[in-house]
Amino acid sequence: MTVTRLSSREFNQDVGRAKKAAAEGPVVITDRGKPAHVLLTIGDYEKLTGGKRSLVKALTMPGLSGITFEPEPVRIESRPVDLS
Incomplete structure (x- = not known):
């Protein structure tokens, strides 16, 4: 895996080059010489x-059964409606 470093200026001037480099590995984009962003392919990001993850899988994750959820009761009062 190759890690490529590009300045923000280089990235803005040649996005295509950055996309091609991301196919080989992460692309570190720098601002004033300091790492600021990383460009990855969607496959690398998902890995x-x-x-x-579906909502069902997220809700069935191990360890969630210990979380207590006790919402405050809501009181809804009825009032007469004037339909005249």
């Missing part, structure tokens, strides 16, 4: 984050 890094564990891929797409």
Whole structure:
């Protein structure tokens, strides 16, 4: 895996080059010589984050059963409606 470094100016002037470099590995984009952003392919990003996750999978993650959820009761009062 190759890590490419580009300045913000280089990135803005040649986005295509950055995209091609991202196919080979992460592209570190610098601002004033300091790393500021990383460009990845979507495949590399999904590997890094564990891929797409459905709401059902997120809610059934281990360890969530210990979280207590006790919402405050809501009191809704009725009142007469004037339909005249």
